[in-house]
Amino acid sequence: MRPDAVQRVLDAELAAARERRGGEQPRVLDVGGGSGVWAVPLAAAGCAVTVVEPSPNALATLSTRAREAGVTINAVQGDTDSLGVAAGEADLVLAHGLLEVVDDAPAALASLAAAVAPGGAVSVLVANRFAAILHRAIAGRIVDARRLLDDDAGQLAGTRDPLQRRFDVAGLEKLVLEAGLSVEILQGHGVVSDLVPGVVLDANPGAADALAELELAAATRSPLRDVAARLHVLARRTA
Template sequence: MSRPRASLRTAVVWEVLREALDDRVKATGREALDVLDTGGGTGNFAVPVARLGHRVTVVDPSPDALFALERRAAEEGVADRVRGVQGDAHGLFEVAERGGYDVVLCHGVLEYVDDPAEGLRNVAAALRPGGILSVLAAGLGGAVLARALAGHFTEARRALADPDGRWGGGDPMPRRFTPERLTDLITAHGLEVAAVHGVRVFADLVPGALVDAEPGATEALARLEEAVAELPAFRSIAARLHVLARTRSASVPSAKEAE
């Protein structure tokens, strides 16, 4: 069975994340991990993570998204393992526990917060010793390439020169990152970068009609995305950047954590 084209947007991230969850399970000896999903919205990652048996807290500023999350979790039979709370990265510890999570997801957050450094500091502080952070953010190179291929050469050049990687006043994205800027931001907050992946290197550039018309094209495109995800030359032009990081100090889980 071929995968849905929409899954191309998250396939690379999901494979990396699932392996990281397995590693954390082995390291702690606990089958059920505590996972925090900041900006998790309707549960695109939270629900699949809960299906693996883990407990997930989703923090999101949108009540509508949290309502959809609750409904989705119930439909998938994981309502007892998914908890949604209204909040954001700025006031994270008003709704989440400091140092209380094995894994923290920060997907599509750093582009929008007023202060990415503060947002990163908070999500890093939510991790337990030896915990894992998954960051997904908009990539500058992918936006420049997309504007150039669309014939908007001045906008492409403007994005390169802009401190936030924006191509103009009509740009809907508040901020974009290069791989170097994103990894520097993460390591500055006491984390070790384990892997950097380019996400949607080709998927956003290939016309949907072309993929849909060719039998097996979606699966072939997915395999191509996986093949180039870790290659520096390609991740620098990806629409999204994914970084997996870990806290530098690891310790044996406490009795409370092992329950």
């Protein structure tokens, strides 16, 4: 399967980290790594992966997944308040689907930034508030769409919204800069692919490949990037 926009950036980052380390394994720290959706493939690709995750259930699934994939992952029960790992030792820190669910996003990102080795990076993947509005409107949930638009944090407050907040481009950039990191890449993930029904792809030979190409081409082009389902930042620790 062709790598998507996020995977492409991570592949390049890990290749650069391997080179910096004279061919040694890149050290990846996946905070809020859940059941290992990102961690297990990265371990299979030859990274030394640590997952910090508070949920015992997620850690149990991670352990099963890692065993089935034949990889070893250092799993730590912890959270962004106390990562339980050495500072400044990760070549790449993942915060995928994390900053929407923590109590204090700036404090969480600052804690992740402290875990990065000089020259390393944090990969931040978050839900986009404008995409959430569009998707609800398209699904006919007009009242929810309007409430999301009017809520400062991009949360459906008072409902069972699992997220504490959603982000837009400007808010995400500000958060990253305030954590003392620089924004190296800011792209969209799920720009158009989340909007195309599966039946359209099934009915048109070659459509899936064309869509994947369109997705990559649109990922960095505003305003399409700005309404992608998720926003992705590669944030560099420069000092």
